[in-house]
Every structure is written in structure tokens, then in C-alpha cells.
Amino acid sequence: MKKYKNIIKLSNLLLDALNKLKTARLQKIQASLEDFSYKCSDATKDSHLFYAAVEKRWFSSAEKIRTRVNRNLSDFSYHLQRFKDLVSSDETKLPKLSCIFAELSQIDQDIGEYQFDLKEKTISVITEPITLDDIPLGPFEIKLFLNEINKLYTDSPYRVIALEPNPAGSDSCVTHPHVSSEKLCEGDGVVSIRKAIEQGRLCDFFTMIVNILQTYNPDSPYVSLDDWEGISCYDCGYTVSGDECYYCEYCDRDYCSNCSTYCQMCDTTVCLGCAYECPSCNEPVCQNCTTKCKECEEVFCKDCLTEEGLCQNCEENRKENQDEEQKEESTEPTASPAVQPDNVGKAIVHA
Ligand SMILES: [Zn+2]
Ligand SMILES: [Zn+2]
Ligand SMILES: [Zn+2]
Ligand SMILES: [Zn+2]
Ligand SMILES: [Zn+2]
Secondary structure (H helix, E strand, O other): OHHHHHHHHHHHHHHHHHHHHHHHHHHHHHHHHHHHHHHHHHHOOOHHHHHHHHHOOOHHHHHHHHHHHHHHHHHHHHHHHHHHHHHHHOOOOOOOHHHHHHHHHHHHHHOOOEEEEOOOOEEEEEOOOEEEOOEEEEOEEEEEEHHHHHHOOOOOOEEEEEOOOOOEOOEOOEEEOOEEOOEEOOHHHHHHHHHHHHOOOHHHHHHHHHHHHHOOOOOOOOOOHHHOOOEEOOOOOOEEOHHHOEEEOOOOEEEOHHHEEEOOOOOOEEEOOOOEEOOOOOOEEOHHHEEEOOOOOOEEEHHHOOOOOOOHHHHHHHHHHHHHHHHHHHHOOOOOOOOOOOOOOOOOOOO
């Protein structure tokens, strides 16, 4: 008995949502009606100028105005057609409460038990586990948010949630070739799915979504089933299989062989972005295997620095200086060190 009452409540919520959607549609017509009447006056706004030009026999002016009117009319007929399409498209009648109620029990019969949440205002259906081209994608929950039905023309009012997700290797948001971030790419089904929602034909709506989920359209997947287990290179986007993919621990991302390299010192895999080319030996190295020269502070691979931590240049300079110093020392007599008075440089401490 409780269940029956709740289904009546659910039907009422749905009817309410469809009412709001109808209002949104009428408001859209209202807005384009205003826009259209503006365009009407725009198309004929030159009539008094034309009249004056003809009266005064200003033929070249009249000719210019005629051309302009002609151009305006082409625009106008385009707007007229769009306006006609919009007005004529709205022949949707709101279903009766009893129809909605019947529609809900139809879901039970055709698809399986549906679930609903009166607080959250959602109704959902769970599919059988889906396998496409031998790739198991698990069951999906199709969840319709009654509160979002009125945004039908700008956003999708339902989500497709993977319950046992086996997402594409290259994009964890893609849980099905036609589902990304819980949104379904409806393909050719867009119009029929919209119509079903507008008319409150929920059983048709869920059936269409289930059918799309059970079929693979190789022309327009988010990620093709052929590449499902592959990983896409963060740099160039090329999809590679798991064992052809290289992980860079410095930036925590996967790369193809063209976009990664090895550190010449420690053999770690690094992406080209994180690898550092030593300016001395020109070999790629990882960040761990680089050090600054103590003298010039330029970064080199550890192999290119001396034990004292100097780069080749700085080491050569040091040797030259040493040689010169030695020469100077051998020619000049040693100067006696300057004697400093004892108290200089010491702070005077008061007791
Ligand atoms: Zn790459
Ligand atoms: Zn990296
Ligand atoms: Zn080096
Ligand atoms: Zn290294
Ligand atoms: Zn140096």
C-alpha cells in the first residue's frame, strides 16, 4: 500500500517536472516572438526613405535602398523559417497522471524493477552487465533527475553511472565508449529521447538509453574499443598498449616511447619535459642525477663535475689560477702578515 502511495507521489513529481518543462518551452517561444517582431520592423524600416527617393526621382538612392531591402528580406525569410519551426514544434500535450502511472508500471514489465528517491527526486533503472567486443563494462545505472527535466534543451537531465566501472585506460571518465563523465552521447537518438521525456514516456526513454548502451557505434566513440586498454601519451596523445607505455615518476604521467627517454646515469625513465640535458656532455639525465657547479652554479650531470664539485670550465680556471699563483709565489718575496691590535673586532661587554 505504501509503495502504491509513493508511486502516486512519484507520478505527481514527474507531472510537475513536465509542467515546468512546458513552461520553459513556452517562454522560449515568447522570447523569440518578441525578437521576431523586432526583425519584422527591421526589414521594412527603409520604406519612408524609399518613398522620398522615388518622389524626388533620386534613382541611384532608390536603387541602393532597393538592394538593401532585398538583402534584409533574405535575412527575414531565414528568421521566419526558424520561427515557424520553433512554433510548430511544440505540439506536445502533457500526459495525464494516469498515463504516467501506467508508464511506470510498464518499466517494471519491460526493463525490470526501477528505483526512485522521492527526496532526491530521481528515478533510475539498472542495466544488466554490459559487454561490448569482449570488453566487460559492468552494469550501469540510468538516473533521471526530475528537477533537471526543465533544463532538457541546455543540459542532460540524466546520468549514466557505471556501477562496476572498467574505464578506458586513457581516460578514467570514459566508462563506456559512448559515456563520458556520466553523460551519454545520444548520437542519432537525440530527438527521440527528447520527445520521450517531453511526453512523459519514461519506459521508452529508459529503453532507448539501454539500447544505446548495448550497442557500439565505431564511428563516434569517446574512446574506441580497440584502444580501450591502451594508455594515451600525455604529451602527444598517441595511444599505446600497457607494455609500450613509459611512466615518468617526476611528473606522475604516462608517455609513448617518442616522448620519453632514459637518464644516462641511473637508467630511470623520464619524459622529455622532465629530462635535463647536461650542457657539458649533452646527455639527458633525471633531476636526481644533476648538481650545481660550486663555482658558476650552472647545473650539470654528476658525471661532468669533479670530485670537488666543479664543472670542466671552472676546474680549468682553477688550475690556471693555481699555476699563476705558483709563478707569482716563486718570483715575489713573501710579505709579512699585517698585525692587528688585539681588541679590534671584539665587542666591548659591560659587566
Ligand atoms: Zn608521445
Ligand atoms: Zn615527466
Ligand atoms: Zn654531463
Ligand atoms: Zn638519473
Ligand atoms: Zn662551473
